[in-house]
Amino acid sequence: MSAESETSPAGGPIGTAPADTGTSFSLRRAFAALARGDLASVRVLLGIAVIWTIFQIANDRFLSAVNLSNLTLQIAATATISIGVVMVLLLGEIDLSVGAVSGLAAGAMAVLSVQHGWAPLLAIVAGLGVGVAIGFFNGFMVTRFGIPSFVVTLAGLLAWQGALLWVLGDTGSVNLPPSIITDLTTTFFDPVIGWILGAAAVVAYAASRLAVRRRREAAGLGVSPLSGLVLQLAVIAAAVIAAVAILNADRGVPLAAVIVVVLMILFTFITERTRYGRHIFAVGGNEEAARRAGINVNRIKVSVFTLASMLAAAGGILAASRLLAVNQQSGSGDVLLLAIAGPVIAGTSLFGGRGYIWSALLGAVVIGSISNGMDLLALDSDVKFMITGAVLLAAVTIDAVTRQRREAAR
Amino acid sequence: MSQSQSTADASGADTASQPLLALKGFTKSFGPVEALKDVDLEVYRGEVLALVGDNGAGKSTLIKAVSGAQPADSGEATWEGRTTRLTTPHDATELGIATVYQDLALAENLDVVANLFLGQEVVNTVPGVHVLDEVGMEQKSVELLSSLGVTTLRSVRTEVASLSGGQRQAVAIARSLLGEPKMVLLDEPTAALGIVQTAQILKLIERLRERGLGVIVISHNLANVFEVSDRIAVLRLGRLAATFKAGDASREDIVASITGADVRERATEETPL
Numbered sequence: 001m002s003a004e005s006e007t008s009p010a011g012g013p014i015g016t017a018p019a020d021t022g023t024s025f026s027l028r029r030a031f032a033a034l035a036r037g038d039l040a041s042v043r044v045l046l047g048i049a050v051i052w053t054i055f056q057i058a059n060d061r062f063l064s065a066v067n068l069s070n071l072t073l074q075i076a077a078t079a080t081i082s083i084g085v086v087m088v089l090l091l092g093e094i095d096l097s098v099g100a101v102s103g104l105a106a107g108a109m110a111v112l113s114v115q116h117g118w119a120p121l122l123a124i125v126a127g128l129g130v131g132v133a134i135g136f137f138n139g140f141m142v143t144r145f146g147i148p149s150f151v152v153t154l155a156g157l158l159a160w161q162g163a164l165l166w167v168l169g170d171t172g173s174v175n176l177p178p179s180i181i182t183d184l185t186t187t188f189f190d191p192v193i194g195w196i197l198g199a200a201a202v203v204a205y206a207a208s209r210l211a212v213r214r215r216r217e218a219a220g221l222g223v224s225p226l227s228g229l230v231l232q233l234a235v236i237a238a239a240v241i242a243a244v245a246i247l248n249a250d251r252g253v254p255l256a257a258v259i260v261v262v263l264m265i266l267f268t269f270i271t272e273r274t275r276y277g278r279h280i281f282a283v284g285g286n287e288e289a290a291r292r293a294g295i296n297v298n299r300i301k302v303s304v305f306t307l308a309s310m311l312a313a314a315g316g317i318l319a320a321s322r323l324l325a326v327n328q329q330s331g332s333g334d335v336l337l338l339a340i341a342g343p344v345i346a347g348t349s350l351f352g353g354r355g356y357i358w359s360a361l362l363g364a365v366v367i368g369s370i371s372n373g374m375d376l377l378a379l380d381s382d383v384k385f386m387i388t389g390a391v392l393l394a395a396v397t398i399d400a401v402t403r404q405r406r407e408a409a410r
Numbered sequence: 411m412s413q414s415q416s417t418a419d420a421s422g423a424d425t426a427s428q429p430l431l432a433l434k435g436f437t438k439s440f441g442p443v444e445a446l447k448d449v450d451l452e453v454y455r456g457e458v459l460a461l462v463g464d465n466g467a468g469k470s471t472l473i474k475a476v477s478g479a480q481p482a483d484s485g486e487a488t489w490e491g492r493t494t495r496l497t498t499p500h501d502a503t504e505l506g507i508a509t510v511y512q513d514l515a516l517a518e519n520l521d522v523v524a525n526l527f528l529g530q531e532v533v534n535t536v537p538g539v540h541v542l543d544e545v546g547m548e549q550k551s552v553e554l555l556s557s558l559g560v561t562t563l564r565s566v567r568t569e570v571a572s573l574s575g576g577q578r579q580a581v582a583i584a585r586s587l588l589g590e591p592k593m594v595l596l597d598e599p600t601a602a603l604g605i606v607q608t609a610q611i612l613k614l615i616e617r618l619r620e621r622g623l624g625v626i627v628i629s630h631n632l633a634n635v636f637e638v639s640d641r642i643a644v645l646r647l648g649r650l651a652a653t654f655k656a657g658d659a660s661r662e663d664i665v666a667s668i669t670g671a672d673v674r675e676r677a678t679e680e681t682p683l
Contacts, residue, residue: 212544219545221552222565273541275531278520282528285517292515293529353519 040347043398044362047345048369055373062373065249072247073185073322075361075368076256077102081315081339082360083267084308089343090271091304092284092352093149095138097156098339101309102316103331104160105130107167109317110174110326113181120179124317131313132306134160139302149305157336165328173327176320184259184321188252197253198244201261202237209233256318260361263311268357280304284353315339334388338367345395351403367391428491430455430593430624431476431507436485438471445471446482447648453593453624458615460635460656461628463645464668469628472645473595476626477509478502508586509595514578518571522563523551525570526585554584558617562610576607580614593624600634612638632661646670 055062081098088095109127112118118126134156141152168174176182189197209229216223247253271277282290283300291297319335320326342363348355370391374384429452438446446468453459461469474480476487481497488494489505496502502509516525527547533540551566560580563573570578579599586594596615600608608631615638618625629635635642636656644651644667652667 215545216548219549221545221548275533275540275542278524278528278531278542281520282517282524285519286515288513289515289517289528295529353517 041356041358041362044346044359044366048362048365051366051369051373055369055376058373059376062376065246067372067376068246069250069254071365071368071372072257073254074372075364076185076254076260077315077319077322078335078338078342078368079260079315079361079364080263080318081312081335082342082364083263083357084311085339086343086348086355086357086360087267087271087280087304088149088308089340089348089350090280090284090353090355091301092287093142093301093305094340094350095149095153095305095308095312096336096340097134097138097153097160098308098312098315099331099333099336100157100160100164101131101134101312101331102319102335103326104134104164104167104316105313106316106320106326106330107164107174109181110176110320111167111169113179114174114176120181124181127317128310128313131310131316135306135309135312136302138309139305142305143298143301161332164330168326168328173325175325181317181321182324183255184318185254185256186321187255188247189255189258191248191252194244194248194253197258198240202233202240205236206233256322259318263314264357264361271357276300276303281353286353312339337392338364338388341392341395342367344399345392347399349399349403350396351399429453429488430490432488433476434486434488436472436475436482436487438468438475438480438482444648446475449485449645449648449650451643451650451653453626455592455624456619456622457641458619458625458627458639460639460642461626461645462630462632462635462642462664462668463651466647467645467668468648469645470597471648473509473597473626473628476502477507477595479509503589503591506590506592507595508589508591508593510579510582510586510597510599512597512601514582516570516578516582519569521569522555522566522573522581523548525581526551526554526588528585530588551584554587555580558584558587558614560584560610560614574607576603576610579603579607579611583611583614583618587618591623593626594618596625596627598628598630600629600631608634632664635664636661644668 052063061067081102085095085098105127108130109123112126113120113123138149138152138156141147142149165172209232213223213226213229244253247257271280279290279295279300282293282295283297287297290300316331320330323330343355343359344350344363345366346359346363348359348363367388370388371384374387379387431453433449433451436446436449436451437444449468449472451459451472461472463469471480475482475485476496478496478499478501486493487496494501494505496505499509517528520528523544532543532547532550534543534546535541548566555563555566558580560577562577562580570581573581583594583596583599599611599615603611612634615625615627619640627635627639639656642654642656642659642664644653644664646668647670651670652663654663654667
């Protein structure tokens with residue numbers, strides 16, 4: 001294919017079309033892009049389809065409205081924590097303390113609101129504040145002393161778990177009475193409002209994509225084929241319609257799901273459309289190049305660690321809200337592992353500089369589906385651990401292989 | 411050594427009246443090692459000056475002294491006739507000196523546009539938020555690369571990771587021009603490039619000269635040096651050994667100056683080194 005070769009005939013104009021788009025949509029090109037790992041989100045959607053099919057065959061209650069509604073609530077906390085993990089991974093760093101921080105923040109919130117009588121909203125803010133403080137500390141240790149984030153946050157993993165035990169005190173558990181805190185995961189919207197929210201999201205997304213396209217056309221720049229864009233928008237609209245219909249068939253669209261989607265959109269905007277986000281990618285791709293380009297690398301790192309721990313705290317608060325309690329197990333166990341595995345499964349690289357915020361949600365859906373499906377099948381913990389471990393390894397292998405292929409393709 | 415003085419003076423006169431940058435007595439030591447000793451050098455507008463010399467002759471040290479990355483211990487720099495400081499990279503950038511180091515410093519995970527504008531992104535200010543002006547940056551990228559005759563890029567939205575060595579070099583040079591510099595320092599721009607790509611980069615360097623920039627190029631490849639440069643400065647053991655006008659000097663002259671021996675005499679005697 002001459003179009004694939006690196007050099008165009010001498011004197012040819014420089015193309016401006018987004019890479020991997022030709023003049024028309026082609027299945028073959030789409031498959032090639034899939035193999036290169038360029039369409040990680042499509043790959044993971046196919047994965048979700050396979051997983052759902054398997055579990056539906058094994059147990060016909062898997063795709064029921066009740067179960068999918070439960071799944072939505074189950075993954076809200078992990079998906080929120082994972083947003084922060086994606087940002088840290090984009091930097092080429094890691095945060096192993098997100099699980100422990102989520103537990104400690106929820107513990108602080110619960111103790112302040114239940115035992116000290118703080119207003120629930122104030123207690124939530126305080127919980128987020130705990131996250132901010134810890135994240136700033138992590139970033140400070142990493143940038144000021146040059147300690148690998150792996151080590152700083154590994155120490156934090158232990159230390160913040162200890163802090164949770166200390167905060168909870170002798171009882172070791174704090175139950176949450178009904179309040180704004182528990183409302184976070186027990187509020188469901190009226191079906192009509194659900195449809196309005198869904199429609200608004202689709203229309204806003206389509207409008208923004210079409211606006212970008214129009215601006216590019218007006219500026220005489222290349223645009224990807226309209227057929228591909230329409231197909232994408234159709235798939236997304238169908239997914240949103242299906243999700244709202246299913247959730248409405250049960251209790252309605254949960255507030256927690258709206259919170260998660262809003263966070264996804266907000267942080268996608270920050271990472272993809274702002275100078276700050278561009279600098280995060282640059283630091284993750286080539287720290288020295290970023291520094292020489294005048295980017296304040298330390299400031300970027302500290303702020304990302306701070307945001308990551310704040311999002312971990314937010315996830316911990318959602319988890320506590322769903323459990324209606326904070327106990328000594330909050331934020332421990334597989335919370336950390338799943339929060340990191342999710343984005344990686346969905347195509348965010350462990351090696352820095354490559355990834356996307358939505359991988360936090362897509363990955364949480366993959367892992368949440370497997371876990372939920374195995375629970376429905378009443379599998380024992382031994383099998384569940386081994387299967388989850390195998391899926392994680394497979395996903396990381398795919399990441400490593402696509403990376404090798406990309407380097408070989410040079 | 412007497413030949414060096416005379417050639418330098420003669421070539422200086424017909425390039426332009428006043429040098430863009432003039433160095434006088436540049437000296438730099440690393441502990442007991444004198445990396446640069448009393449180097450005088452002038453660069454004119456619209457001129458490509460090749461800096462040649464053996465490994466350890468002080469080429470990179472001189473480039474770093476000019477770019478402010480490793481300032482010289484002593485010596486006087488004159489920019490457009492005025493005495494100036496060259497003690498930090500910021501000083502150099504302020505004057506209009508851009509440097510392209512051998513490692514290029516590109517972020518491989520970002521596309522060409524993002525790399526060109528890295529650290530100086532253009533933003534649109536929608537009330538309250540700054541949004542990257544991708545359309546504007548892309549247009550400027552295409553203009554810039556086209557004006558430099560870079561025609562081998564399939565798309566400016568290609569990730570740098572999938573570019574060839576020559577294309578990366580072109581992107582790095584193009585990026586250095588975004589700040590509208592008056593002088594560009596290129597450290598081994600053709601090292602590790604194939605024949606076709608080398609030719610493309612040399613053509614690009616000629617475009618820089620056509621734009622009226624002063625260009626200093628470090629190179630090991632004498633064929634390239636003769637093809638692209640107006641003058642050739644030879645460094646040996648930290649000293650400026652000689653300066654030649656590219657048209658007047660032969661390959662043997664340069665090699666002799668680099669090694670410090672008269673190659674032609676040695677060749678006739680046929681004594682092995």
